[in-house]
Amino acid sequence: MDLTYSAADEAFRAEVRTWLEDALSGEFAGLRGLGGPGREHEAFEARVAWDRHLATSGWTCLGWPDRYGGRALPLLQQVIFHEEYARSGAPARVSHIGEELLGPTLIAFGTDAQRERFLPGIRNVTELWCQGYSEPGAGSDLAAVATKARLEVSRGSTDRSQEWVVDGQKVWTSLAHVADWCFVLARTEPGSQRHAGLSYLLVPMRQDGVEVRPIEQLTGGSEFNEVFFTGARTDADLVVGEPGDGWRVAMGTLGLERGVSTIGQQVGFARELEGVVALARHNGSLDDPVIADRLVRARMGLEVMRLNALRTLSGAPRQARGPDASASIAKLVWATWHRRLGELAMEVAGPAGITAAAAPYDLDAWQRLFLFTKADTIYGGSNEIQRNIIAERVLGLPREARS
Numbered sequence: 001m002d003l004t005y006s007a008a009d010e011a012f013r014a015e016v017r018t019w020l021e022d023a024l025s026g027e028f029a030g031l032r033g034l035g036g037p038g039r040e041h042e043a044f045e046a047r048v049a050w051d052r053h054l055a056t057s058g059w060t061c062l063g064w065p066d067r068y069g070g071r072a073l074p075l076l077q078q079v080i081f082h083e084e085y086a087r088s089g090a091p092a093r094v095s096h097i098g099e100e101l102l103g104p105t106l107i108a109f110g111t112d113a114q115r116e117r118f119l120p121g122i123r124n125v126t127e128l129w130c131q132g133y134s135e136p137g138a139g140s141d142l143a144a145v146a147t148k149a150r151l152e153v154s155r156g157s158t159d160r161s162q163e164w165v166v167d168g169q170k171v172w173t174s175l176a177h178v179a180d181w182c183f184v185l186a187r188t189e190p191g192s193q194r195h196a197g198l199s200y201l202l203v204p205m206r207q208d209g210v211e212v213r214p215i216e217q218l219t220g221g222s223e224f225n226e227v228f229f230t231g232a233r234t235d236a237d238l239v240v241g242e243p244g245d246g247w248r249v250a251m252g253t254l255g256l257e258r259g260v261s262t263i264g265q266q267v268g269f270a271r272e273l274e275g276v277v278a279l280a281r282h283n284g285s286l287d288d289p290v291i292a293d294r295l296v297r298a299r300m301g302l303e304v305m306r307l308n309a310l311r312t313l314s315g316a317p318r319q320a321r322g323p324d325a326s327a328s329i330a331k332l333v334w335a336t337w338h339r340r341l342g343e344l345a346m347e348v349a350g351p352a353g354i355t356a357a358a359a360p361y362d363l364d365a366w367q368r369l370f371l372f373t374k375a376d377t378i379y380g381g382s383n384e385i386q387r388n389i390i391a392e393r394v395l396g397l398p399r400e401a402r403s
Ligand SMILES: Cc1cc2nc3c(=O)[nH]c(=O)nc-3n(C[C@H](O)[C@H](O)[C@H](O)COP(=O)(O)OP(=O)(O)OC[C@H]3O[C@@H](n4cnc5c(N)ncnc54)[C@H](O)[C@@H]3O)c2cc1C
Pocket: 130, 131, 132, 133, 134, 135, 136, 138, 139, 140, 141, 171, 172, 173, 174, 175, 224, 375, 378, 379, 380, 381, 382, 383, 384, 385, 388
């Protein structure tokens, strides 16, 4: 695999770097380093404005086809953008669920009318989205979804047009409290079971039938929520794919989770690791050979992750990689690495890791990292689920018993 960048790629990198430097030195200078998992509450409105500034300057939806408002950039240039974005310290995006999950799902499975209606709002960051899959009884076992939806004649309709009426509860819905819309997996065929009879509905959040209750996290923030649908309504044509075929569409979206932006994520990880090394140098724990050894191992792990991500993105022939579980391998590796980094940060911090310096006794960056990285090995498919996938699809081990 050739890992060298062409002159055009290097020119693109310089363009991105210059644009970000300029953009982050004026009005948006204060946003560097803000937001991200566990810190979504930070400067939220200002980050929406930042995302809109990116959009008007042509830096959103880089991989989307140009007929849908994207830039159809080659994969390597998307990687370069995410690397430079992370390196610049630009704030975490607020519109990533729409841009990375729903938008590509609509491009792959939606109707022209759905694309025309929703893609501009995602691209221009005028409508924010959340993902309504998990339920109290359906997480790893997503096919156990119990939220129901049925078609009814629309309220006040004179032409007997229909709409979906949704009842049920979702949980862990990230950013539901700020979202305008939710893509909801719901059971639309009464009596259906498991993967059959589900539909993928686009439901407006700002209506009487939707109640959002924030869940307070270990870190003190509340960036995910319980969402209750009680007679919530959405138009009959806002189903993606055929009614009853929602499982296929939902799996299509899951396949998109953690795409090219994982490379940028790794640049962020590298910065965190540098911070832990600096802390170890500062408080003398770098002299402890066990700590020094673990820091070196963390650095090596990061490099392995980077090379593996590049290998996956480079599209090495499928037969060379074996059965495709690359997304599961990448998720298992980065989530475990990141959780261990949080643990290592606490060891490096020593007693300071379990105390707060002064009122108002906020968590410091390392305490927050330690606590939030517990979530990494759960969301987007837990480590155990990723191991099951690897065991069954790559190693050919017997399938686990399923109900
Ligand atoms: C930070 C965060 C953000 C999230 N955001 C969203 C969101 O925006 N939208 C959304 O829909 N969901 C979201 N989720 C939910 C997430 O997808 C689920 O938490 C995840 O799928 C696990 O489901 P669960 O929590 O119900 O745990 P369970 O499925 O109940 O699992 C509990 C434990 O049992 C293990 N386990 C389960 N089944 C098996 C098995 N077959 N073999 C071995 N072990 C097993 C799991 O690994 C886990 O350790 C988010 C979660 C987190 C933590």
